[in-house]
Amino acid sequence: MSRVLCLRLAQTVIVLFAVSLIVFVVLRFAGDPVLQMLPRNHTQAQYDATRARLGLDLPLHIQYGRFIVNAVHGDLGTSYVHSVPAVDLILGKLPATLELATAAMLFAICLAFPLGMLAAMRPHGILARVILTGSLLGISMPTFFIGLMFIFLFAVLPNILGVEWLPSMPAGGRGECVAILGLRFSFLTLDGIRHLAMPAMTLGLYYLAVLLRLIRGEMIQELNEDYVRVARAKGLSEASVTVKHALRNALIPVVTVMGMQFGGLIAFSLVTETIFQWPGMGKLLIDSIGLNDQPVVMAYLLLVAVIFVTINLVVDLLYTVIDPRVRVQA
Amino acid sequence: MARGGDSLLRRLLRDRAAFPAAIVLSVMLFAGICAPWIVPQDSNDPGELELWDSLRPPIWSLSDDDEPQRAEGIVYLLGTDDQGRDMLSAILLGLRVSLLVGFSVVAISSVTGTTLGIIAGYVGGRVEMIIMRIADITLSFPSILVALFILSLWKEGGLERVIIAICSVRWVAYARTSRGCTLSEKEKDYVTAARALGQRPIKIMFRHIFPNVLSPLAIIAAVEIAMVIMLEATLSFLGVGTPITEPSLGMLIKNGYEDLLSGNWWITVFPGLALVALVFSINVLVDWLRDTLNPHLAAAAGARQRAE
Numbered sequence: 001m002s003r004v005l006c007l008r009l010a011q012t013v014i015v016l017f018a019v020s021l022i023v024f025v026v027l028r029f030a031g032d033p034v035l036q037m038l039p040r041n042h043t044q045a046q047y048d049a050t051r052a053r054l055g056l057d058l059p060l061h062i063q064y065g066r067f068i069v070n071a072v073h074g075d076l077g078t079s080y081v082h083s084v085p086a087v088d089l090i091l092g093k094l095p096a097t098l099e100l101a102t103a104a105m106l107f108a109i110c111l112a113f114p115l116g117m118l119a120a121m122r123p124h125g126i127l128a129r130v131i132l133t134g135s136l137l138g139i140s141m142p143t144f145f146i147g148l149m150f151i152f153l154f155a156v157l158p159n160i161l162g163v164e165w166l167p168s169m170p171a172g173g174r175g176e177c178v179a180i181l182g183l184r185f186s187f188l189t190l191d192g193i194r195h196l197a198m199p200a201m202t203l204g205l206y207y208l209a210v211l212l213r214l215i216r217g218e219m220i221q222e223l224n225e226d227y228v229r230v231a232r233a234k235g236l237s238e239a240s241v242t243v244k245h246a247l248r249n250a251l252i253p254v255v256t257v258m259g260m261q262f263g264g265l266i267a268f269s270l271v272t273e274t275i276f277q278w279p280g281m282g283k284l285l286i287d288s289i290g291l292n293d294q295p296v297v298m299a300y301l302l303l304v305a306v307i308f309v310t311i312n313l314v315v316d317l318l319y320t321v322i323d324p325r326v327r328v329q330a
Numbered sequence: 331m332a333r334g335g336d337s338l339l340r341r342l343l344r345d346r347a348a349f350p351a352a353i354v355l356s357v358m359l360f361a362g363i364c365a366p367w368i369v370p371q372d373s374n375d376p377g378e379l380e381l382w383d384s385l386r387p388p389i390w391s392l393s394d395d396d397e398p399q400r401a402e403g404i405v406y407l408l409g410t411d412d413q414g415r416d417m418l419s420a421i422l423l424g425l426r427v428s429l430l431v432g433f434s435v436v437a438i439s440s441v442t443g444t445t446l447g448i449i450a451g452y453v454g455g456r457v458e459m460i461i462m463r464i465a466d467i468t469l470s471f472p473s474i475l476v477a478l479f480i481l482s483l484w485k486e487g488g489l490e491r492v493i494i495a496i497c498s499v500r501w502v503a504y505a506r507t508s509r510g511c512t513l514s515e516k517e518k519d520y521v522t523a524a525r526a527l528g529q530r531p532i533k534i535m536f537r538h539i540f541p542n543v544l545s546p547l548a549i550i551a552a553v554e555i556a557m558v559i560m561l562e563a564t565l566s567f568l569g570v571g572t573p574i575t576e577p578s579l580g581m582l583i584k585n586g587y588e589d590l591l592s593g594n595w596w597i598t599v600f601p602g603l604a605l606v607a608l609v610f611s612i613n614v615l616v617d618w619l620r621d622t623l624n625p626h627l628a629a630a631a632g633a634r635q636r637a638e
Binding site for chain 2: 009015018019023026027133136137139140141142144145147149150151152155156159160263264267268270271286289297301304305308310
């Protein structure tokens, strides 16, 4: 196991190197950040001084060497716009994004399991058809459109129509936050939850649809297996057969996809955060791209790569817990 | 693949979900392709717009005291936006752009991805390692991020930059699948026979192996069309997608976003509904096609493929 872990970690490092090199080279050709930082009527001397201060006057390979040395020390450069270390800036926004992604995931899981299993138990019933069509519709709606429709339904329409039956919800910001260990979270106050509800549902709906279909498919397959017939023949209750026997075996692919989708949630949260003005990493990335704030963009991409690779590794390790027959390969 | 003398078309006509979806999709394809000739107004030409006619609601929610419209000969069926743009025209032209991007990306990325995958699987060795490592690195990022990154750096240009950016992240699925299939096809007798006959590797790869890896790739390509159209819409919504002169459905939705908050819902909702109808009908058809062509393939495999 430890040998596998080492190999995977080595692979991770190689991927991060490749990513950083590509991004670094591309960013250096993407416009001159010095021009953006200086006032329009700057002198050549000012320009040269700023360029030298940022180290942008050195040859490219030396710049990259410096970047790597600093990166190994946990320094991914200083934001050109905010003048704080890019790592701090992003880690400061990480809790908000993680909170949103976790809430979305919980929303998706809590609904996907019961609905998916219901649809699998009577695959040709009306309920199954409704659930399945609904989920296909969920897959067919881009996250941003879901978000806009939620805003329309819960924030705009109640005001226009003046109706009471539609719950009006705030569509921006995090609301009232509570600090735990210095990190601010929304989910502990009622106002915070009201702010969290719409973005989390927006982000979670697509994953709900994907998970639901997967759970249904796997469950149908498992329910046709011999061991289920044996369990039924033994006289076990239907609930026990579905939950204890079939679901357990259906869980492996489901856990894989859930894990991989969490990375996707973090990536897609940039759309949701932009719509709902949620102050997380994704919104920071969009803002930084607009301002050509290269160190922040670089730090964000590297962090997301780390998150993705870590998730893949954790998912592989989880396999061995759920199914002891599986051996993780490097 | 007819079963019991039943043609694919006849089974489509009988299916209660797939048949309506096929009709919706055909109408949208037709409308998209013919858009420049059937739209009431060239909504991408500022000279044709009447500012007087801006922000008119859809025709059925006009009240009696609304002013008569200024532009002659146009009935604003779905209302107008804040520039006086006829929404119906804008949606049809936007549909055309979305379809164009979707189909071009799938065509280009499937050809590139499949070629690379077959080469990787057949040639093996260092070539395979390089191709698959690049695929792994691409996969270690969500495609929306990579495409967003490329497009945010490459600001000048038309639709081709969107197409190339999306292609550069979506070829991987074809490459991985075709490599996997090639690896197992390579061991079969017909390949050994072709090799023994002294045929050139290129011919073996593309004349003999390619037809045998085609069917799984066809399903991937069909799913991809829906995925790519949504990805393009999202990128355009974020402001890095199609150019202003050629707005896609995603961009129309973005443009109406501010108006949505002030209650002018039709500017966002109609392009959005068009987008959802397009993607939904493709998805319904793909599901049906997969079940029909391959009844042995369990629903699980389909769901898993989609989830990737």
